[in-house]
Amino acid sequence: MKSCPKQALSITKQAFASLLSIHSSHPNQLKQIHALLLTTGISIKNSLITQLLTSLTVLGDMPYARQLFDEMHKPRAYLWNTLIKGYAKNEMPTEAAAVYRQMHTLNVRPDPFTYPFVVKACAELSDSRVGVAVHVHVLKHGLDFVSVVRTELTVMYVKFGDADSSDYLFDSMVEKDLVAWNALIAAYAQNGLAVNAVRLFGDMSDSGVRPDAVTVVCVLSACSHLGCLETGENVYEFARREGIDCNIFVDNALLDVFVKCGNIDMAWDWFENMPHRNVISWSTMIGGYAMNGESEKALALFSKMQNEGPWPNDVTFLGVLSACSHAGLVREGWSYFNYMVQSHDENVKPRKEHYACMVDLLGRSGHLEEAYNFIKSMPIDPDPGVWGALLGACAAYHDTELGQHVADRLLEIAPDVASYHILLSNMYAAGGRWHYVEKIRQKMRRKGVKKVTAYSSIEFDGQIHVLYGGDKLHPQSLIIYKKLEELIKHMKGIGYSPNTGSVFHDVDMEEKEAALSSHSEKLAIALGLINVRHELPIRVMKNLRTCDDCHTFSKFVSKISMREIIIRDKSRFHYFKNGFCSCKDFW
Protein backbone atom coordinates (compact mmCIF):
# COMPACT_ATOMS: atom_id res chain seq x y z
CA MET A 1 0.00 0.00 0.00
CA LYS A 2 2.94 2.31 0.64
CA SER A 3 3.65 2.39 -3.09
CA CYS A 4 0.07 3.27 -3.82
CA PRO A 5 -0.05 6.69 -5.49
CA LYS A 6 -1.70 9.39 -3.44
CA GLN A 7 -4.37 9.98 -6.05
CA ALA A 8 -5.40 6.31 -6.04
CA LEU A 9 -5.64 6.36 -2.25
CA SER A 10 -7.91 9.32 -2.38
CA ILE A 11 -10.10 7.59 -4.96
CA THR A 12 -10.30 4.52 -2.70
CA LYS A 13 -11.35 6.68 0.23
CA GLN A 14 -13.97 8.37 -1.88
CA ALA A 15 -15.21 4.97 -2.99
CA PHE A 16 -15.61 3.90 0.63
CA ALA A 17 -17.39 7.12 1.47
CA SER A 18 -19.95 6.49 -1.26
CA LEU A 19 -20.24 2.83 -0.29
CA LEU A 20 -21.05 3.97 3.23
CA SER A 21 -23.63 6.49 2.15
CA ILE A 22 -25.38 3.97 -0.14
CA HIS A 23 -25.27 0.91 2.12
CA SER A 24 -26.15 2.33 5.47
CA SER A 25 -29.55 0.76 5.97
CA HIS A 26 -28.40 -2.38 7.78
CA PRO A 27 -25.66 -2.97 10.38
CA ASN A 28 -24.42 -6.06 8.49
CA GLN A 29 -23.66 -4.02 5.39
CA LEU A 30 -21.74 -1.57 7.55
CA LYS A 31 -19.80 -4.40 9.17
CA GLN A 32 -18.84 -5.75 5.73
CA ILE A 33 -17.68 -2.33 4.60
CA HIS A 34 -15.68 -1.94 7.79
CA ALA A 35 -14.04 -5.34 7.29
CA LEU A 36 -13.24 -4.47 3.69
CA LEU A 37 -11.78 -1.19 4.80
CA LEU A 38 -9.49 -2.99 7.25
CA THR A 39 -8.22 -5.46 4.62
CA THR A 40 -7.06 -2.63 2.34
CA GLY A 41 -4.73 -1.49 5.07
CA ILE A 42 -5.20 2.16 4.16
CA SER A 43 -5.13 4.49 7.12
CA ILE A 44 -8.72 5.04 7.91
CA LYS A 45 -9.62 8.65 7.60
CA ASN A 46 -11.48 10.10 10.54
CA SER A 47 -14.38 11.21 8.41
CA LEU A 48 -14.98 7.61 7.29
CA ILE A 49 -14.92 6.33 10.83
CA THR A 50 -17.25 9.11 11.96
CA GLN A 51 -19.62 8.27 9.14
CA LEU A 52 -19.51 4.59 10.08
CA LEU A 53 -20.01 5.29 13.78
CA THR A 54 -22.90 7.67 13.12
CA SER A 55 -24.63 5.18 10.81
CA LEU A 56 -24.29 2.43 13.42
CA THR A 57 -25.80 4.60 16.16
CA VAL A 58 -28.65 5.64 13.87
CA LEU A 59 -29.36 1.96 13.13
CA GLY A 60 -29.20 1.22 16.85
CA ASP A 61 -26.35 -1.30 16.73
CA MET A 62 -24.71 0.11 19.84
CA PRO A 63 -22.56 -2.95 20.68
CA TYR A 64 -20.83 -2.69 17.31
CA ALA A 65 -20.60 1.08 17.59
CA ARG A 66 -18.91 0.61 20.94
CA GLN A 67 -16.50 -1.96 19.51
CA LEU A 68 -15.56 0.41 16.70
CA PHE A 69 -15.07 3.22 19.18
CA ASP A 70 -12.88 1.08 21.44
CA GLU A 71 -10.59 0.27 18.50
CA MET A 72 -9.83 3.95 17.99
CA HIS A 73 -6.66 5.48 19.28
CA LYS A 74 -7.34 8.49 21.52
CA PRO A 75 -10.69 9.47 20.01
CA ARG A 76 -11.37 13.20 19.90
CA ALA A 77 -14.21 14.80 21.83
CA TYR A 78 -16.60 14.83 18.88
CA LEU A 79 -16.33 11.04 18.60
CA TRP A 80 -17.16 10.69 22.30
CA ASN A 81 -20.13 12.97 21.64
CA THR A 82 -21.31 10.73 18.80
CA LEU A 83 -21.19 7.66 21.05
CA ILE A 84 -23.03 9.41 23.90
CA LYS A 85 -25.66 10.66 21.48
CA GLY A 86 -26.06 7.12 20.15
CA TYR A 87 -26.71 5.66 23.60
CA ALA A 88 -29.04 8.51 24.55
CA LYS A 89 -31.07 8.18 21.36
CA ASN A 90 -31.31 4.41 21.70
CA GLU A 91 -32.81 4.62 25.17
CA MET A 92 -29.65 3.47 26.92
CA PRO A 93 -29.18 6.36 29.38
CA THR A 94 -27.07 4.32 31.83
CA GLU A 95 -24.52 3.58 29.09
CA ALA A 96 -24.58 7.20 27.90
CA ALA A 97 -23.80 8.40 31.42
CA ALA A 98 -21.06 5.76 31.75
CA VAL A 99 -19.38 6.96 28.55
CA TYR A 100 -19.50 10.53 29.82
CA ARG A 101 -17.96 9.40 33.12
CA GLN A 102 -15.20 7.62 31.23
CA MET A 103 -14.58 10.71 29.13
CA HIS A 104 -14.31 12.71 32.34
CA THR A 105 -11.90 10.20 33.92
CA LEU A 106 -9.64 10.28 30.86
CA ASN A 107 -9.59 14.08 30.98
CA VAL A 108 -11.12 14.52 27.54
CA ARG A 109 -12.39 18.06 27.58
CA PRO A 110 -16.13 18.19 26.85
CA ASP A 111 -17.35 20.82 24.41
CA PRO A 112 -20.76 22.53 24.06
CA PHE A 113 -21.94 19.61 21.89
CA THR A 114 -21.29 17.04 24.64
CA TYR A 115 -23.87 18.17 27.13
CA PRO A 116 -27.26 18.20 25.38
CA PHE A 117 -27.26 14.41 25.13
CA VAL A 118 -25.56 13.77 28.47
CA VAL A 119 -28.23 15.86 30.16
CA LYS A 120 -30.97 14.14 28.17
CA ALA A 121 -29.66 10.77 29.37
CA CYS A 122 -29.54 12.03 32.96
CA ALA A 123 -33.16 13.09 32.71
CA GLU A 124 -34.07 9.52 31.80
CA LEU A 125 -32.22 8.11 34.82
CA SER A 126 -34.30 8.07 37.95
CA ASP A 127 -31.34 9.27 40.02
CA SER A 128 -31.48 13.04 40.18
CA ARG A 129 -28.10 13.22 41.93
CA VAL A 130 -26.36 12.24 38.69
CA GLY A 131 -28.23 14.97 36.85
CA VAL A 132 -27.29 17.59 39.42
CA ALA A 133 -23.63 16.47 39.31
CA VAL A 134 -23.62 16.92 35.53
CA HIS A 135 -25.21 20.34 35.94
CA VAL A 136 -22.26 21.26 38.18
CA HIS A 137 -19.87 20.18 35.41
CA VAL A 138 -21.78 22.34 32.94
CA LEU A 139 -21.35 25.32 35.26
CA LYS A 140 -17.63 24.57 35.76
CA HIS A 141 -17.10 24.59 32.01
CA GLY A 142 -19.08 27.79 31.70
CA LEU A 143 -21.55 26.20 29.30
CA ASP A 144 -24.78 26.97 31.15
CA PHE A 145 -25.62 29.85 28.87
CA VAL A 146 -25.43 27.74 25.73
CA SER A 147 -29.10 27.72 24.86
CA VAL A 148 -29.31 24.07 23.76
CA VAL A 149 -27.65 22.91 26.99
CA ARG A 150 -29.87 25.13 29.10
CA THR A 151 -32.97 23.87 27.31
CA GLU A 152 -32.08 20.26 28.07
CA LEU A 153 -31.32 21.13 31.71
CA THR A 154 -34.72 22.79 32.01
CA VAL A 155 -36.43 19.67 30.67
CA MET A 156 -34.38 17.49 33.01
CA TYR A 157 -35.54 19.39 36.09
CA VAL A 158 -39.17 19.17 34.96
CA LYS A 159 -38.75 15.39 34.80
CA PHE A 160 -37.24 15.40 38.29
CA GLY A 161 -40.23 17.37 39.54
CA ASP A 162 -37.94 20.24 40.58
CA ALA A 163 -40.06 23.19 39.48
CA ASP A 164 -37.87 25.82 41.18
CA SER A 165 -34.82 24.83 39.15
CA SER A 166 -36.64 24.46 35.83
CA ASP A 167 -38.43 27.79 36.31
CA TYR A 168 -35.19 29.53 37.19
CA LEU A 169 -33.27 28.09 34.22
CA PHE A 170 -36.01 28.91 31.75
CA ASP A 171 -36.85 32.37 33.05
CA SER A 172 -33.21 33.44 33.06
CA MET A 173 -32.56 32.18 29.55
CA VAL A 174 -31.41 35.17 27.55
CA GLU A 175 -32.75 34.27 24.13
CA LYS A 176 -35.62 31.82 24.25
CA ASP A 177 -35.92 30.39 20.78
CA LEU A 178 -38.75 28.31 19.32
CA VAL A 179 -37.20 24.98 20.28
CA ALA A 180 -36.67 26.08 23.88
CA TRP A 181 -40.37 26.96 24.22
CA ASN A 182 -41.42 23.74 22.51
CA ALA A 183 -39.14 21.60 24.66
CA LEU A 184 -40.58 22.98 27.89
CA ILE A 185 -44.18 22.79 26.66
CA ALA A 186 -43.57 19.16 25.64
CA ALA A 187 -41.92 18.35 28.98
CA TYR A 188 -44.91 19.77 30.87
CA ALA A 189 -47.39 17.93 28.64
CA GLN A 190 -45.60 14.62 29.15
CA ASN A 191 -44.91 14.85 32.86
CA GLY A 192 -48.30 15.40 34.40
CA LEU A 193 -48.10 19.20 34.23
CA ALA A 194 -50.45 19.73 31.30
CA VAL A 195 -51.96 22.85 32.89
CA ASN A 196 -48.51 24.45 32.82
CA ALA A 197 -48.15 23.50 29.15
CA VAL A 198 -51.32 25.36 28.23
CA ARG A 199 -50.29 28.35 30.33
CA LEU A 200 -46.81 28.42 28.79
CA PHE A 201 -48.36 28.43 25.32
CA GLY A 202 -50.07 31.68 26.32
CA ASP A 203 -46.76 33.13 27.57
CA MET A 204 -45.12 32.11 24.33
CA SER A 205 -47.66 33.98 22.24
CA ASP A 206 -47.15 37.05 24.46
CA SER A 207 -43.38 36.82 24.00
CA GLY A 208 -43.69 37.17 20.24
CA VAL A 209 -42.12 33.84 19.28
CA ARG A 210 -44.27 32.35 16.57
CA PRO A 211 -45.42 28.77 17.33
CA ASP A 212 -45.00 26.04 14.75
CA ALA A 213 -46.68 22.67 14.18
CA VAL A 214 -44.64 21.07 16.97
CA THR A 215 -45.91 23.65 19.47
CA VAL A 216 -49.48 23.04 18.37
CA VAL A 217 -49.12 19.27 18.65
CA CYS A 218 -47.67 19.56 22.16
CA VAL A 219 -50.38 21.91 23.39
CA LEU A 220 -53.11 19.76 21.84
CA SER A 221 -51.58 16.77 23.58
CA ALA A 222 -51.77 18.69 26.88
CA CYS A 223 -55.45 19.40 26.14
CA SER A 224 -56.00 15.68 25.55
CA HIS A 225 -54.49 14.86 28.93
CA LEU A 226 -56.63 17.46 30.63
CA GLY A 227 -59.73 16.68 28.59
CA CYS A 228 -60.09 20.32 27.62
CA LEU A 229 -62.26 20.36 24.53
CA GLU A 230 -62.82 24.12 24.37
CA THR A 231 -59.15 24.99 24.77
CA GLY A 232 -58.17 22.31 22.26
CA GLU A 233 -60.58 23.66 19.67
CA ASN A 234 -59.32 27.20 20.26
CA VAL A 235 -55.71 26.09 19.81
CA TYR A 236 -56.61 24.36 16.57
CA GLU A 237 -58.53 27.41 15.36
CA PHE A 238 -55.42 29.49 16.08
CA ALA A 239 -53.28 27.03 14.12
CA ARG A 240 -55.67 27.20 11.19
CA ARG A 241 -55.56 31.01 11.13
CA GLU A 242 -51.77 30.94 11.28
CA GLY A 243 -51.54 28.37 8.50
CA ILE A 244 -49.90 25.70 10.66
CA ASP A 245 -52.62 23.11 10.14
CA CYS A 246 -52.55 20.79 7.08
CA ASN A 247 -50.19 18.49 8.89
CA ILE A 248 -50.98 14.89 9.82
CA PHE A 249 -49.37 15.31 13.26
CA VAL A 250 -51.67 18.22 14.05
CA ASP A 251 -54.68 16.35 12.63
CA ASN A 252 -53.92 13.28 14.75
CA ALA A 253 -53.40 15.42 17.84
CA LEU A 254 -56.80 17.08 17.38
CA LEU A 255 -58.37 13.66 16.75
CA ASP A 256 -56.91 12.59 20.09
CA VAL A 257 -58.42 15.68 21.76
CA PHE A 258 -61.90 14.70 20.51
CA VAL A 259 -61.35 11.11 21.60
CA LYS A 260 -59.98 11.98 25.04
CA CYS A 261 -62.73 14.51 25.66
CA GLY A 262 -65.34 11.83 25.09
CA ASN A 263 -66.64 13.49 21.96
CA ILE A 264 -66.54 10.32 19.92
CA ASP A 265 -68.95 11.51 17.21
CA MET A 266 -66.86 14.60 16.52
CA ALA A 267 -63.79 12.34 16.49
CA TRP A 268 -65.39 10.13 13.85
CA ASP A 269 -66.39 13.13 11.67
CA TRP A 270 -62.87 14.46 11.92
CA PHE A 271 -61.31 11.07 11.21
CA GLU A 272 -63.49 10.56 8.13
CA ASN A 273 -62.59 13.96 6.70
CA MET A 274 -58.84 13.83 7.33
CA PRO A 275 -57.00 14.18 4.01
CA HIS A 276 -54.40 11.63 5.11
CA ARG A 277 -54.70 8.90 7.73
CA ASN A 278 -51.81 6.82 9.01
CA VAL A 279 -51.59 3.92 11.43
CA ILE A 280 -51.69 6.39 14.34
CA SER A 281 -54.96 7.93 13.13
CA TRP A 282 -56.56 4.49 12.85
CA SER A 283 -55.19 3.27 16.18
CA THR A 284 -56.36 6.44 17.94
CA MET A 285 -59.86 6.07 16.54
CA ILE A 286 -60.05 2.35 17.42
CA GLY A 287 -58.68 3.00 20.91
CA GLY A 288 -61.15 5.87 21.22
CA TYR A 289 -64.13 3.64 20.52
CA ALA A 290 -62.74 1.12 23.02
CA MET A 291 -62.30 3.77 25.70
CA ASN A 292 -65.82 5.00 25.07
CA GLY A 293 -67.26 1.53 25.50
CA GLU A 294 -68.25 1.24 21.84
CA SER A 295 -66.57 -2.09 21.34
CA GLU A 296 -68.52 -3.19 18.27
CA LYS A 297 -67.55 -0.01 16.46
CA ALA A 298 -63.91 -0.47 17.50
CA LEU A 299 -63.82 -4.00 16.12
CA ALA A 300 -65.72 -3.05 12.95
CA LEU A 301 -63.24 -0.24 12.33
CA PHE A 302 -60.40 -2.69 12.83
CA SER A 303 -61.77 -4.96 10.07
CA LYS A 304 -62.16 -1.90 7.84
CA MET A 305 -58.53 -1.09 8.58
CA GLN A 306 -57.47 -4.59 7.60
CA ASN A 307 -59.29 -4.17 4.29
CA GLU A 308 -58.41 -0.66 3.29
CA GLY A 309 -56.18 0.96 5.90
CA PRO A 310 -52.50 0.84 6.78
CA TRP A 311 -50.91 -2.23 8.35
CA PRO A 312 -51.85 -2.44 12.06
CA ASN A 313 -49.12 -2.31 14.67
CA ASP A 314 -48.76 -3.30 18.32
CA VAL A 315 -50.61 -0.21 19.52
CA THR A 316 -53.56 -0.94 17.23
CA PHE A 317 -53.88 -4.32 18.92
CA LEU A 318 -53.85 -2.74 22.37
CA GLY A 319 -56.96 -0.83 21.30
CA VAL A 320 -58.55 -3.97 19.88
CA LEU A 321 -57.85 -6.03 23.01
CA SER A 322 -59.01 -3.23 25.26
CA ALA A 323 -62.29 -3.07 23.25
CA CYS A 324 -62.76 -6.78 23.95
CA SER A 325 -61.90 -6.25 27.60
CA HIS A 326 -64.44 -3.48 28.19
CA ALA A 327 -67.20 -5.53 26.59
CA GLY A 328 -66.26 -8.88 28.15
CA LEU A 329 -65.63 -10.42 24.71
CA VAL A 330 -63.41 -13.26 25.89
CA ARG A 331 -63.67 -15.46 22.79
CA GLU A 332 -62.94 -12.59 20.40
CA GLY A 333 -60.05 -11.45 22.60
CA TRP A 334 -58.45 -14.88 22.40
CA SER A 335 -58.80 -14.95 18.65
CA TYR A 336 -57.08 -11.57 18.18
CA PHE A 337 -54.38 -12.56 20.65
CA ASN A 338 -53.74 -15.87 18.86
CA TYR A 339 -53.57 -13.99 15.58
CA MET A 340 -50.78 -11.89 17.09
CA VAL A 341 -48.92 -14.93 18.39
CA GLN A 342 -49.05 -16.63 14.99
CA SER A 343 -48.21 -13.50 13.03
CA HIS A 344 -44.89 -13.39 11.21
CA ASP A 345 -44.83 -9.62 11.57
CA GLU A 346 -42.37 -8.70 14.32
CA ASN A 347 -44.32 -5.49 14.98
CA VAL A 348 -47.38 -7.45 15.98
CA LYS A 349 -45.80 -10.00 18.32
CA PRO A 350 -47.47 -9.71 21.74
CA ARG A 351 -45.54 -7.56 24.21
CA LYS A 352 -46.02 -7.49 27.95
CA GLU A 353 -48.71 -4.82 27.54
CA HIS A 354 -50.74 -7.22 25.40
CA TYR A 355 -50.36 -9.93 28.01
CA ALA A 356 -51.58 -7.46 30.61
CA CYS A 357 -54.58 -6.68 28.38
CA MET A 358 -55.43 -10.38 28.14
CA VAL A 359 -55.11 -10.81 31.90
CA ASP A 360 -57.38 -7.80 32.29
CA LEU A 361 -59.90 -9.29 29.86
CA LEU A 362 -59.92 -12.68 31.57
CA GLY A 363 -59.87 -11.16 35.04
CA ARG A 364 -62.68 -8.68 34.46
CA SER A 365 -64.83 -11.48 33.11
CA GLY A 366 -64.25 -13.45 36.30
CA HIS A 367 -61.93 -16.07 34.83
CA LEU A 368 -59.38 -15.59 37.59
CA GLU A 369 -57.84 -19.07 37.48
CA GLU A 370 -57.51 -18.92 33.71
CA ALA A 371 -55.83 -15.53 34.01
CA TYR A 372 -53.41 -16.89 36.59
CA ASN A 373 -52.54 -19.92 34.44
CA PHE A 374 -52.13 -17.62 31.45
CA ILE A 375 -49.52 -15.62 33.37
CA LYS A 376 -47.71 -18.81 34.39
CA SER A 377 -47.54 -19.89 30.73
CA MET A 378 -46.09 -16.59 29.49
CA PRO A 379 -42.91 -16.92 27.41
CA ILE A 380 -41.62 -13.59 28.78
CA ASP A 381 -41.24 -12.53 32.41
CA PRO A 382 -44.52 -11.02 33.63
CA ASP A 383 -44.00 -7.37 34.53
CA PRO A 384 -45.82 -5.48 37.31
CA GLY A 385 -48.53 -4.40 34.85
CA VAL A 386 -49.46 -8.03 34.18
CA TRP A 387 -49.67 -8.98 37.87
CA GLY A 388 -51.41 -5.65 38.60
CA ALA A 389 -54.19 -6.48 36.15
CA LEU A 390 -54.81 -9.77 37.97
CA LEU A 391 -54.68 -8.11 41.38
CA GLY A 392 -57.32 -5.62 40.19
CA ALA A 393 -59.55 -8.51 39.15
CA CYS A 394 -59.01 -10.29 42.48
CA ALA A 395 -60.06 -7.10 44.26
CA ALA A 396 -63.16 -6.73 42.08
CA TYR A 397 -64.21 -10.35 42.63
CA HIS A 398 -63.18 -10.39 46.33
CA ASP A 399 -60.82 -13.32 45.86
CA THR A 400 -58.60 -12.47 48.80
CA GLU A 401 -56.65 -15.71 48.72
CA LEU A 402 -55.43 -15.46 45.14
CA GLY A 403 -55.14 -11.71 45.62
CA GLN A 404 -52.70 -12.14 48.50
CA HIS A 405 -50.63 -14.60 46.46
CA VAL A 406 -50.53 -12.22 43.49
CA ALA A 407 -49.71 -9.28 45.74
CA ASP A 408 -46.74 -11.16 47.20
CA ARG A 409 -45.32 -11.63 43.72
CA LEU A 410 -46.12 -8.08 42.75
CA LEU A 411 -44.59 -6.43 45.79
CA GLU A 412 -41.42 -8.45 45.23
CA ILE A 413 -40.87 -6.99 41.77
CA ALA A 414 -42.46 -3.57 42.33
CA PRO A 415 -42.13 -2.79 46.04
CA ASP A 416 -42.53 0.97 45.65
CA VAL A 417 -45.68 1.29 43.58
CA ALA A 418 -48.38 2.78 45.75
CA SER A 419 -51.34 1.72 43.63
CA TYR A 420 -50.63 -1.99 44.22
CA HIS A 421 -50.47 -1.50 47.98
CA ILE A 422 -53.73 0.38 47.79
CA LEU A 423 -55.46 -2.29 45.69
CA LEU A 424 -54.45 -4.90 48.23
CA SER A 425 -55.52 -2.72 51.09
CA ASN A 426 -58.91 -2.02 49.48
CA MET A 427 -59.38 -5.73 49.01
CA TYR A 428 -58.88 -6.31 52.74
CA ALA A 429 -60.96 -3.28 53.63
CA ALA A 430 -63.86 -4.65 51.57
CA GLY A 431 -63.66 -7.85 53.60
CA GLY A 432 -63.49 -5.89 56.84
CA ARG A 433 -59.99 -7.20 57.67
CA TRP A 434 -58.78 -3.94 59.15
CA HIS A 435 -55.80 -5.52 60.83
CA TYR A 436 -54.28 -6.28 57.42
CA VAL A 437 -55.19 -2.84 56.11
CA GLU A 438 -53.30 -1.26 58.97
CA LYS A 439 -50.29 -3.51 58.34
CA ILE A 440 -50.11 -2.42 54.71
CA ARG A 441 -50.44 1.19 55.71
CA GLN A 442 -47.55 0.83 58.17
CA LYS A 443 -45.44 -0.88 55.53
CA MET A 444 -46.07 1.96 53.09
CA ARG A 445 -45.12 4.51 55.74
CA ARG A 446 -42.01 2.60 56.70
CA LYS A 447 -40.82 2.29 53.13
CA GLY A 448 -41.81 5.81 52.23
CA VAL A 449 -44.12 4.68 49.40
CA LYS A 450 -45.99 7.75 48.28
CA LYS A 451 -49.47 7.64 46.84
CA VAL A 452 -50.11 9.35 43.52
CA THR A 453 -52.23 12.35 44.35
CA ALA A 454 -55.69 11.96 42.91
CA TYR A 455 -57.09 14.91 41.01
CA SER A 456 -59.90 15.76 38.64
CA SER A 457 -60.09 18.53 36.11
CA ILE A 458 -63.03 20.35 34.58
CA GLU A 459 -63.15 23.14 32.03
CA PHE A 460 -65.72 25.91 31.68
CA ASP A 461 -65.71 29.44 30.26
CA GLY A 462 -62.31 28.72 28.73
CA GLN A 463 -60.72 28.09 32.15
CA ILE A 464 -59.26 24.82 33.38
CA HIS A 465 -59.96 23.94 37.01
CA VAL A 466 -57.95 21.25 38.76
CA LEU A 467 -59.31 19.86 42.03
CA TYR A 468 -57.52 17.54 44.44
CA GLY A 469 -59.15 15.18 46.94
CA GLY A 470 -60.33 17.18 49.96
CA ASP A 471 -59.49 20.39 48.08
CA LYS A 472 -60.04 23.58 50.05
CA LEU A 473 -57.99 25.86 47.81
CA HIS A 474 -60.46 26.44 45.01
CA PRO A 475 -61.99 29.93 45.19
CA GLN A 476 -65.48 28.42 45.11
CA SER A 477 -64.62 25.84 47.77
CA LEU A 478 -67.36 26.87 50.21
CA ILE A 479 -70.14 26.66 47.64
CA ILE A 480 -68.77 23.34 46.34
CA TYR A 481 -69.03 21.67 49.75
CA LYS A 482 -72.44 23.20 50.35
CA LYS A 483 -73.66 21.86 47.02
CA LEU A 484 -72.24 18.41 47.83
CA GLU A 485 -73.99 18.36 51.17
CA GLU A 486 -77.31 19.22 49.51
CA LEU A 487 -76.84 16.57 46.84
CA ILE A 488 -75.95 13.81 49.28
CA LYS A 489 -78.90 14.66 51.50
CA HIS A 490 -81.25 14.55 48.53
CA MET A 491 -79.72 11.31 47.21
CA LYS A 492 -79.90 9.54 50.55
CA GLY A 493 -83.62 10.22 50.50
CA ILE A 494 -83.96 8.19 47.31
CA GLY A 495 -81.75 5.25 48.18
CA TYR A 496 -78.09 6.31 48.02
CA SER A 497 -75.87 4.97 50.73
CA PRO A 498 -72.18 5.77 50.67
CA ASN A 499 -70.09 2.71 49.86
CA THR A 500 -67.37 2.96 52.46
CA GLY A 501 -65.66 -0.27 51.38
CA SER A 502 -62.92 1.48 49.53
CA VAL A 503 -61.89 3.92 52.23
CA PHE A 504 -58.36 3.33 53.35
CA HIS A 505 -58.42 3.65 57.10
CA ASP A 506 -60.39 1.85 59.76
CA VAL A 507 -62.09 4.96 61.03
CA ASP A 508 -65.63 5.43 62.19
CA MET A 509 -68.53 5.66 59.79
CA GLU A 510 -68.93 9.42 59.89
CA GLU A 511 -65.28 10.04 59.08
CA LYS A 512 -65.37 7.51 56.28
CA GLU A 513 -68.31 9.28 54.71
CA ALA A 514 -66.49 12.58 55.01
CA ALA A 515 -63.39 11.14 53.30
CA LEU A 516 -65.53 9.69 50.53
CA SER A 517 -67.51 12.84 49.94
CA SER A 518 -64.38 14.83 49.22
CA HIS A 519 -63.03 12.64 46.38
CA SER A 520 -61.86 14.94 43.64
CA GLU A 521 -64.42 13.81 41.04
CA LYS A 522 -67.28 14.60 43.42
CA LEU A 523 -65.88 18.09 43.97
CA ALA A 524 -65.47 18.57 40.23
CA ILE A 525 -69.04 17.44 39.54
CA ALA A 526 -70.35 19.87 42.16
CA LEU A 527 -68.27 22.66 40.62
CA GLY A 528 -69.65 21.73 37.21
CA LEU A 529 -73.25 21.78 38.43
CA ILE A 530 -72.71 25.30 39.75
CA ASN A 531 -70.93 26.70 36.68
CA VAL A 532 -71.52 24.74 33.48
CA ARG A 533 -74.42 25.95 31.31
CA HIS A 534 -77.41 23.68 31.70
CA GLU A 535 -77.57 22.54 28.09
CA LEU A 536 -73.98 21.28 28.18
CA PRO A 537 -72.77 18.01 29.70
CA ILE A 538 -70.47 18.11 32.70
CA ARG A 539 -67.10 16.68 31.64
CA VAL A 540 -64.75 15.56 34.38
CA MET A 541 -61.33 14.04 33.83
CA LYS A 542 -59.75 11.98 36.60
CA ASN A 543 -56.12 10.88 36.69
CA LEU A 544 -56.83 7.57 38.50
CA ARG A 545 -59.58 4.96 38.37
CA THR A 546 -62.85 6.17 39.82
CA CYS A 547 -64.08 4.30 42.89
CA ASP A 548 -67.35 2.39 43.32
CA ASP A 549 -68.84 5.09 45.46
CA CYS A 550 -68.09 7.95 43.08
CA HIS A 551 -69.57 5.84 40.30
CA THR A 552 -72.83 5.32 42.21
CA PHE A 553 -72.81 8.96 43.26
CA SER A 554 -72.54 10.11 39.64
CA LYS A 555 -75.46 7.92 38.60
CA PHE A 556 -77.63 9.48 41.31
CA VAL A 557 -76.54 13.01 40.43
CA SER A 558 -77.34 12.50 36.74
CA LYS A 559 -80.83 11.46 37.80
CA ILE A 560 -81.68 14.15 40.33
CA SER A 561 -80.07 17.03 38.45
CA MET A 562 -81.20 15.83 35.00
CA ARG A 563 -77.69 16.54 33.74
CA GLU A 564 -75.46 14.48 31.55
CA ILE A 565 -72.18 13.71 33.32
CA ILE A 566 -69.13 12.40 31.51
CA ILE A 567 -66.21 11.09 33.53
CA ARG A 568 -62.99 9.94 31.96
CA ASP A 569 -60.98 7.89 34.41
CA LYS A 570 -57.71 6.05 33.89
CA SER A 571 -59.52 3.13 32.39
CA ARG A 572 -62.34 4.47 30.18
CA PHE A 573 -65.23 6.89 29.75
CA HIS A 574 -68.41 6.78 31.81
CA TYR A 575 -71.50 8.55 30.43
CA PHE A 576 -74.02 9.04 33.19
CA LYS A 577 -77.56 9.83 32.16
CA ASN A 578 -80.81 9.54 34.06
CA GLY A 579 -79.32 7.28 36.72
CA PHE A 580 -77.45 4.91 34.41
CA CYS A 581 -73.89 4.61 33.21
CA SER A 582 -72.79 3.61 29.72
CA CYS A 583 -70.30 1.14 31.19
CA LYS A 584 -73.21 -0.85 32.62
CA ASP A 585 -71.20 -0.98 35.86
CA PHE A 586 -68.49 -3.04 34.19
CA TRP A 587 -65.15 -1.26 34.19
Added chain:
DNA sequence: TTAGGGTTAG
Protein backbone atom coordinates in the same frame (compact mmCIF):
# COMPACT_ATOMS: atom_id res chain seq x y z
C1' DT B 1 -16.37 17.66 13.06
C1' DT B 2 -21.21 17.14 15.57
C1' DA B 3 -26.54 19.92 18.76
C1' DG B 4 -31.97 20.74 21.42
C1' DG B 5 -38.57 20.03 20.45
C1' DG B 6 -43.78 16.36 18.33
C1' DT B 7 -48.66 12.31 17.61
C1' DT B 8 -50.83 6.54 19.19
C1' DA B 9 -52.32 2.62 24.67
C1' DG B 10 -52.02 1.61 29.73
